[in-house]
Amino acid sequence: MSDPEVTDQLAREHGLSDHEIALIGEVLGRRPSFAELGIFSVMWSEHCSYKSSRRYLQKLPTKGACVVQGPGENAGVIDVGDGNVAVFKIESHNHPSYVEPHGGAATGVGGILRDIFTMGARPLASLDSLRFGPLDDPHQRYLVRGVVAGIGDYGNAFGCATVGGEVTFHPRYRKNVLVNAMNLGIARADQIFLAKAAGPGNPVIYVGSKTGRDGIHGASLLASAEFDADTDAKRPTVQLGDPFTEKLLLEACLEAMATGAVVGIQDMGAAGLTCSSFEMASRSGTGIEMDLDAVPQRESNMSAYELLLSESQERMLLVAEKGREQEIFAVFRKWDLDAAIVGRVTSDGHMRVRWHGQVVADVPVDPIAANAPVYDRPTARPADFEERQKLDLAQLAPESDPSAALLQLLASPNLCSREWVYRQYDQLVGSSTVLRPGGDAAVVRIPETERGLALTTDCNPRYCALDPYLGAQHAVAEAARNVAVTGARPLAVTNCLNFGSPERPEAMWEFAEATRGMGDACRALGLPITGGNVSFYNETAGEGAIPPTPTIGLVGILDDVTCAVPAAFRGAGDDVILLGETRSELGASEYLAVRHGIERGAPPALDLAAEQRLQKLLAAAAARRLMRSAHDCSDGGAALALAECAIRSGFGLDVALPATGLRPEVALFAESCARALVSCSPSNSAAFLALAREHGVPAARIGQTGGVRIRIAPGVDVSLPEAHDLWARTLPEALG
């Protein structure tokens, strides 16, 4: 089969714009070959080039005392003491997971795991932030089951604990579900590996699975365009995952790195062999000569184009020191994995690709990798931006039955128990999991040390839909609070920015606002952003776009992991203390959405200085072991948080919320920021309250734990077993 003739029309079908087609002509001084067209189309895809987002990402804060490696590598790296570093990142696999939920989610997990161990770190913990349409839609139930099984099947068989994440449902995710996978690994600070192709003459070695025809154009055609009526036909662009091979690849890569013969290494993820080789060469200012006939192949008669663009999973490209190839081969033989020299590093800055004895691509590296087109897309504030934030509480009927309201919230899909999801994940392999899923942040011990890391993912898409700037700030603040209630000190952020089409000015405005909010909040809280990814085109013809969803992954540290504080109560007779101030804020709340079907109003105001005072208080109190439990107060307000502490512990409570001048439903369900619920043994309450005063955090003892009822004045009095039952039943009943 011969290559098709490269025409402008063919280039357009590859997703390239006329401007980009002209640019290719300038770079090459000629028309590209078919293989070269494939290279340009993936390298300049939105997914690989960040051409619409780059100018916004450049404004985010990326520096901080703990940062060892910021954005630009496979993952961010921070110092976590004792000579250890944490390597972490979050990444989306949204489009593939909609088209084929099991395979899409599984390979999303596989991809992020490779990003971590390609840097020399052993993966320690995974989190997954998932968004679906409403559960009453059978197709959504199919998607939830498939995605959760896919995450479990891959992570469980690979052997990395899944310790947290989030699952939310909203009609606007119906046609564009989100699967954001985060992983964190630990490496020694002096043994980090980077994706570089340094040292002309050094061999370029391909390791891992053989290359097949799966996943071709996953990055360019699937991830970089919105969905339409032909979406199902894109199923072949979804890759197939094999966690068993990935586990062998992990062990083999870490062992190969330990030989000292590895110069640089990069996983073959999006855009496969093309992207990995270009990025490695670009970072080192070198070139690569590659012979595609040497690539281990699973299928016969693969063309140069297919070999360059395949997104077959569980593959790595590494550059070794010349003369030490055999040390690398011995390791991969031991693990029964393929390893083959497929090229050499050169000094001329060109990518020269041979296939069947012919040069099929000869292109300069930098104009393609480092100097891809950058766009300043038009932005437009949605016309209804001000209108949708208007909410007149006086028009809202007073809550007639606060107990029923609480039970309804507890049973609602966004607030009910997530156990149906996380019990399908191995939460424990590695013997490091101190606080398991279901609380605020998970806490894992850093192996062989006294320290622990607290991990969370957060974003409230309703806040972001109503006000992307404030919503993104809330995502950062809530993530930091979730980490802080475990007693940890927030350290650094990774982000996964899920948005609609950047070619639509309203979506681009949402992106601009959300990144601005995220940057401002991170600067105020002293949190560097060490990397992440952008997922545009989460919209479907005729169905609209997802709510803007800038998911925040946040890592915090506990110097003494035995001080970690769980979210649930620990016993009867403990004092319950509410931290922070509740204001008359019901806009954008779960209460309004669930109880009244209203999704409007301004999200709660954010006081980042108060958030920081609260964080410092929680860390200090945890270090002095003054708290028995601590839980973030956010979605569903104080009443929901109190009920969760009771339900998850089996201990009831009897408290009265400070309700001065507030309507009962506001005192119970408002989602005001910078609040948390703490329980202390009575002998520690006075010391804790004094510490709160010192830190300038409003604190009120509101009652005690114990009994078999959830009593929250004003107006809530429900049976604990009944509340537990309603809360626990929703997902199993919907999903089986």
Add this chain to the structure above:
Amino acid sequence: MSAARVGVLVFPGSLDDRDMLRGLELCGAEAQFLWHKDARLPESLDGIGVPGGFSYGDYLRCGAMARFSPVMRAVLEFAQSGKPVLGVCNGFQILCEAGLLPGVLVRNRDLKYVCQDVRVAVEDPGKFRAELPAGRGLVMPVKHGEGAYVPDPDHKPRVAFRYVGGSPNGSTDDIAGVANAAGNVVGLMPHPEHATDPLLGSSDGGALLRSFLAACVAARTRR
């Protein structure tokens, strides 16, 4: 008396091997890994642990491939000589497939992987009895997709552990673990190596691992 010298098997796809090694060391053992391609065991080994995971990916029936590994012939002889062997989760599945324990493990009742803490009651753990009197309750996690035990119809199992309050997987008679007739081979689905530190939820697994090690030392002195 010197510490028990134990080996932990490593197959491609073993996942809890490092945790089992560390758990056994915490309980006082001298532990080392045993590679699946090695047909010979080291001299003076007192016991063998077969860890959890997805050996060979477990794309076929769990444990069905691992039993053909070169190391397994040596493990078979080792067990037949009366030396203690402990199989956990995938290790239990492998010992059943290899014929060292009776019965077989099949897909969980609800066809889903399950990870949660369970309580088991000790019944007859063969020679692993040092800290495991009959009736003792142990809290340990399970994490598996194929943990429903089905006994061999011609061979009444010696039940070592039984789930309390119902099994998480549909095991026949709530069986969580069994011993062989000689009492030197024990397999179970719950993970003692993940329950050796109260910080991680439970330290009950330590009692089981120490009982295994005591059996290892006893078998050595008898030689």
